[in-house]
Amino acid sequence: xxxxxxxxxxxxxxxxxxxxxxxxxxxxxxxxxxxxxxxxxxxxxxxxxxxxxxxxxxxxxxxxxxxxxxxxxxxxxxxxxxxxxxxxxxxxxxxxxxxxxxxxxxxxxxxx
Numbered sequence: 001x002x003x004x005x006x007x008x009x010x011x012x013x014x015x016x017x018x019x020x021x022x023x024x025x026x027x028x029x030x031x032x033x034x035x036x037x038x039x040x041x042x043x044x045x046x047x048x049x050x051x052x053x054x055x056x057x058x059x060x061x062x063x064x065x066x067x068x069x070x071x072x073x074x075x076x077x078x079x080x081x082x083x084x085x086x087x088x089x090x091x092x093x094x095x096x097x098x099x100x101x102x103x104x105x106x107x108x109x110x111x112x
Contacts, residue, residue: 006032010044011051013105017059019086021103022095024063031105038063046072058082065098 013028025038025045034040041060048055049072058079062068067090070079080090089096 006040007044007047010041011048011053011055013109014045014048014055014057014060015053016105016109017056017103019056020088020101022059022061022065022083022088022098022101023103023105024061026063027102027104027106028060031109042069045069049073056082059103061095061098065095065102067093067095 009032010028013031014023017023025041026035028041029035029037032041045055045057045060046069048057057069058073060069067079067083070076070093073079073082080093083090083095088101095101
């Protein structure tokens with residue numbers, strides 16, 4: 001089931017991820033107050049490619065830094081290419097130095 005307002009909240013967070021950084025589905029879910037709902041964030045990312053305003057979905061990976069969403073980019077290599085164009089090294093479908101590139105919305109974004 002698609003909740004468009006939830007998806008929009010996810011997209012708002014993803015649009016704030018700086019180039020060269022990545023976050024996880026779970027970190028976004030936790031930031032949005034629905035810890036344990038990483039899969040719902042994944043569904044939002046799968047639908048992100050049709051958005052009018054760009055959603056840099058390539059910056060969202062699983063909790064281990066794996067490019068689990070790569071098959072939703074038209075070409076399985078595109079997600080890696082986009083990350084590498086931003087300076088994020090990927091080896092065997094996993095972000096190298098994941099902890100260095102990890103961007104946690106809970107600590108990076110200030111809730112007003």
